[in-house]
Amino acid sequence: VQLLESGGGLVQPGGSLRLSCAASGLTFNEFAMTWVRQAPGKGLEWVSTISGSGGSTEYPGSVKGRFTVFRDNSKSTMYLQMNSLRGGDTAVYYCARGGGALDVWGQGTTVTVS
């Protein structure tokens, strides 16, 4: 099983960015998927979870209304659309398999808001 994030980069405050997480080696639509981020030198923060079908999503208050998670099961890919970005959103963004305990992680993609 492999997860590969992409789409990170430098963006100005108020800007938008879309991250992708391409999965391989698993039956993608059988698994909920999650985004987790880690600000420089900080701990982990849960960002969003989407069900296997894509019909159910969850967000913490810190990103709700600004971030949208969705998936294309035909492409085995999950996405995170990030709008109205702030300095506090600067972090490494990881995608991970699961909706609870996260047993497979990607290597992360870096988002810098400045």
Added chain:
Amino acid sequence: EIVLTQSPGTLSLSPGERATLSCRASQTVSSNYLAWYQQRPGQAPRLLIYSASSRVPDIPDRFSGSGSGTDFTLTISRLEPEDFVVYHCQQYGNSPRTFGQGTKVEIK
């Protein structure tokens, strides 16, 4: 929101010693859905323990998890050189899912 407090922030021990890491929740964690992750510098976290005490296959048996309700512990029975890294706890029984701030295990 459940706040997870990990202690100590840094644990200084020698190889071969026993490490005891604590994760305390501000409220009861539903169904003891508490996980532990190991994170090496520059790498993604790796799942060690789920449901408080179930070890992931291929994780060495020197790692064990225990606890229930609001108090959880990760124990490393005998520290190996590669174990001197950061450990995170996470609760996933309640929304929003939350993580602790991490415990760094360093060589004394």
